[in-house]
Amino acid sequence: MEHELDIRKLRVLAAIVETFIQTGEPVGSKLVAELLGGEFSPATVRNDMATLFEMGLLEQPHTSAGRVPSHLGYRTYIDRMMKYKPLTKGERDEIEAMFNLQDPDPDRLLADAAQVLADKTKYATISTTFKPRSNKVKRIELIPAGGHTVVILLITTTGVVKSRVCRVSFQVTPEVIDFFSRFSNGRFAGMEIADITAFYVNSLSMSLGEYTAYFNQLLSAIYDLCREAGEGQYYSGGASNLLTYAEFSQIARELFGLLDRRETVQSLISRDQGGVQITIGRENSQMELLGSSVIISQYKIGESGAGAIGIIGPVRMDYARMVPRLEYFAATLGRLLSETFEET
Amino acid sequence: MEHELDIRKLRVLAAIVETFIQTGEPVGSKLVAELLGGEFSPATVRNDMATLFEMGLLEQPHTSAGRVPSHLGYRTYIDRMMKYKPLTKGERDEIEAMFNLQDPDPDRLLADAAQVLADKTKYATISTTFKPRSNKVKRIELIPAGGHTVVILLITTTGVVKSRVCRVSFQVTPEVIDFFSRFSNGRFAGMEIADITAFYVNSLSMSLGEYTAYFNQLLSAIYDLCREAGEGQYYSGGASNLLTYAEFSQIARELFGLLDRRETVQSLISRDQGGVQITIGRENSQMELLGSSVIISQYKIGESGAGAIGIIGPVRMDYARMVPRLEYFAATLGRLLSETFEET
DNA sequence: GTTGGCACTCACATATATCGAGTGCTAAGC
DNA sequence: GCTTAGCACTCGATATATGTGAGTGCCAAC
Numbered sequence: 001m002e003h004e005l006d007i008r009k010l011r012v013l014a015a016i017v018e019t020f021i022q023t024g025e026p027v028g029s030k031l032v033a034e035l036l037g038g039e040f041s042p043a044t045v046r047n048d049m050a051t052l053f054e055m056g057l058l059e060q061p062h063t064s065a066g067r068v069p070s071h072l073g074y075r076t077y078i079d080r081m082m083k084y085k086p087l088t089k090g091e092r093d094e095i096e097a098m099f100n101l102q103d104p105d106p107d108r109l110l111a112d113a114a115q116v117l118a119d120k121t122k123y124a125t126i127s128t129t130f131k132p133r134s135n136k137v138k139r140i141e142l143i144p145a146g147g148h149t150v151v152i153l154l155i156t157t158t159g160v161v162k163s164r165v166c167r168v169s170f171q172v173t174p175e176v177i178d179f180f181s182r183f184s185n186g187r188f189a190g191m192e193i194a195d196i197t198a199f200y201v202n203s204l205s206m207s208l209g210e211y212t213a214y215f216n217q218l219l220s221a222i223y224d225l226c227r228e229a230g231e232g233q234y235y236s237g238g239a240s241n242l243l244t245y246a247e248f249s250q251i252a253r254e255l256f257g258l259l260d261r262r263e264t265v266q267s268l269i270s271r272d273q274g275g276v277q278i279t280i281g282r283e284n285s286q287m288e289l290l291g292s293s294v295i296i297s298q299y300k301i302g303e304s305g306a307g308a309i310g311i312i313g314p315v316r317m318d319y320a321r322m323v324p325r326l327e328y329f330a331a332t333l334g335r336l337l338s339e340t341f342e343e344t
Numbered sequence: 345m346e347h348e349l350d351i352r353k354l355r356v357l358a359a360i361v362e363t364f365i366q367t368g369e370p371v372g373s374k375l376v377a378e379l380l381g382g383e384f385s386p387a388t389v390r391n392d393m394a395t396l397f398e399m400g401l402l403e404q405p406h407t408s409a410g411r412v413p414s415h416l417g418y419r420t421y422i423d424r425m426m427k428y429k430p431l432t433k434g435e436r437d438e439i440e441a442m443f444n445l446q447d448p449d450p451d452r453l454l455a456d457a458a459q460v461l462a463d464k465t466k467y468a469t470i471s472t473t474f475k476p477r478s479n480k481v482k483r484i485e486l487i488p489a490g491g492h493t494v495v496i497l498l499i500t501t502t503g504v505v506k507s508r509v510c511r512v513s514f515q516v517t518p519e520v521i522d523f524f525s526r527f528s529n530g531r532f533a534g535m536e537i538a539d540i541t542a543f544y545v546n547s548l549s550m551s552l553g554e555y556t557a558y559f560n561q562l563l564s565a566i567y568d569l570c571r572e573a574g575e576g577q578y579y580s581g582g583a584s585n586l587l588t589y590a591e592f593s594q595i596a597r598e599l600f601g602l603l604d605r606r607e608t609v610q611s612l613i614s615r616d617q618g619g620v621q622i623t624i625g626r627e628n629s630q631m632e633l634l635g636s637s638v639i640i641s642q643y644k645i646g647e648s649g650a651g652a653i654g655i656i657g658p659v660r661m662d663y664a665r666m667v668p669r670l671e672y673f674a675a676t677l678g679r680l681l682s683e684t685f686e687e688t
Numbered sequence: 689g690t691t692g693g694c695a696c697t698c699a700c701a702t703a704t705a706t707c708g709a710g711t712g713c714t715a716a717g718c
Numbered sequence: 719g720c721t722t723a724g725c726a727c728t729c730g731a732t733a734t735a736t737g738t739g740a741g742t743g744c745c746a747a748c
Contacts, residue, residue: 240600
């Protein structure tokens with residue numbers, strides 16, 4: 001009962017996958033025979049298709065329709081037969097050009113990257129940074145912005161900058177700002193972000209004695225900023241592109257919800273697996289993605305993986321095109337970020 | 345050929361609108377007669393419905409179906425018959441509670457407001473601030489964040505704070521930061537944001553003579569920040585909620601695109617018209633919104649209109665519920681923002 | 689001006705027939 | 719033993735016919 005995948009069967013599979021990716025219609029034996037250059041008759045192809053079907057690589061929507069690749073069929077095709085379609089010079093230039101127009105602020109660069117990639121690919125995209133293994137408070141700046149308003153700026157050792165406007169109950173004067181600036185830098189600078197717990201901040205607040213009430217808003221704002229800086233960044237773009245694909249009209253809502261949940265999306269990304277990672281339909285652990293494929297490419301800042309950018313689309317996706325393009329995109333993004341971050 | 349809208353006809357219209365809003369099904373004469381308390385027979389109602397139809401207030405999907413309000417029918421209902429459904433104490437508390445959990449940073453508050461409102465109403469939402477009539481640079485702060493990285497902070501007289509990370513080609517030292525800080529504050533502080541043109545920034549750059557190349561990145565970052573601060577803020581939320589409504593499945597993509605275009609959305613909002621503004625279907629100038637209704641409520645900071653928050657949903661929306669709730673929501677938002685902004 | 693009566697309309701649902709792309713299988717050919 | 723031609727069969731898609739009922743429009747009576 002064991003079947004072997006000889007070359008011809010793999011070619012049949014490849015022909016079916018590639019045709020189906022393009023047309024979305026079940027593929028019949030006659031067409032496959034033609035695609036194979038007429039070397040074999042449709043009947044032969046039918047025999048092979050029957051074998052591939054028994055092996056679980058093909059599915060038939062109904063008895064008298066052509067065959068459609070199963071998710072396992074895509075996987076086999078990708079692992080054993082797929083030829084990447086290399087980028088043309090024009091495409092490379094196009095990707096570079098997109099970035100050139102973008103903002104050099106790293107935070108925005110990442111947000112723009114998701115957007116630009118979505119516009120180009122017409123799929124939904126995500127971009128994230130990894131949660132850094134070590135991330136310490138470098139400095140806290142307080143900038144008076146009004147009689148009762150202070151801007152707090154948190155700078156971490158990984159180069160993340162977070163700010164927020166904070167209203168305080170006291171009159172803002174250089175003296176009080178100076179005092180609190182010394183105080184907070186004294187207590188926070190050099191600390192691991194992860195160690196700045198609500199408990200710790202609370203105990204600091206207590207230690208201020210009679211001034212506790214004054215500085216509570218500021219301390220709690222610092223705490224919030226640490227939470228923000230501690231998590232990786234996350235952006236998504238082009239969700240509405242998915243509406244183009246009929247297969248999504250039913251679960252679009254769920255999928256959109258998924259894209260809004262950073263933790264869920266970040267769990268998609270295996271940090272260990274460098275390079276490009278393709279997850280097809282059922283291979284996804286998230287319910288919402290059972291009918292989708294996810295391609296994720298890590299990017300590096302300097303030598304180490306710093307984050308990932310990916311696209312989410314229908315299982316019927318042109319992997320051979322998308323993979324090298326995403327890879328190039330991630331490499332370009334990494335290069336730009338490296339320029340900002342190196343030796344900071 | 346001129347018809348008058350007597351009380352009974354208006355009641356018939358109201359019954360049809362209200363029933364249709366709830367059920368989404370065409371409403372027949374028999375049901376309307378019942379809703380009117382059996383005071384009149386279905387035949388009478390049919391006569392009235394025929395009149396309302398001739399006046400363009402009702403439509404019939406096909407000959408033998410019930411009637412459906414036309415967009416003009418909604419308008420007439422809203423203007424002449426609608427009774428607002430007041431908020432219960434519980435609902436008011438609920439809205440307050442949502443805000444209490446939110447971030448007091450005004451920028452985020454507005455973003456969160458769109459999100460929270462979307463979650464509560466299950467419609468798509470937008471929140472914006474008006475482009476201020478006068479908005480001057482209050483101060484520019486430069487904070488060293490690394491050997492070649494500077495954080496630039498722009499604070500305007502309207503309380504808007506924008507920051508960005510900027511990589512520079514020179515080694516960051518206190519002296520050079522101090523120099524550029526004096527320089528930029530000297531040239532920008534007090535200026536109208538609108539007057540900070542690319543041309544002006546360029547001429548400043550020139551005036552730096554041999555240092556032009558050094559500070560170009562910083563100047564161009566300041567220019568970008570001014571552009572950001574000059575436009576009003578804009579956020580949207582809950583776009584995917586629209587997928588719930590069958591009538592949107594076709595144009596969802598266009599609608600999503602619209603929500604991403606800040607200028608288009610801001611053009612929806614008439615600044616002059618305070619309070620609540622309802623735009624029904626064809627009354628909208630945007631193509632994409634021909635099948636949608638938009639309810640927008642302004643909020644005030646102190647005494648003057650500062651921005652608007654609104655919901656976008658199907659024409660078949662429960663206006664009587666939504667309007668007072670949106671109004672209360674906007675008032676609460678305005679109150680919170682006033683707390684942060686007053687006397688700054 | 690209002691109402692009961694009644695024929696008429698038309699979307700929707702159900703049943704039936706037809707068509708054809710594509711299969712599975714068998715037997716013949718290399 | 720692998721390949722191929724031939725052919726009956728399957729089954730979704732499409733088209734056509736028929737029935738049902740909610741709701742209308744209109745007329746004559748009140």
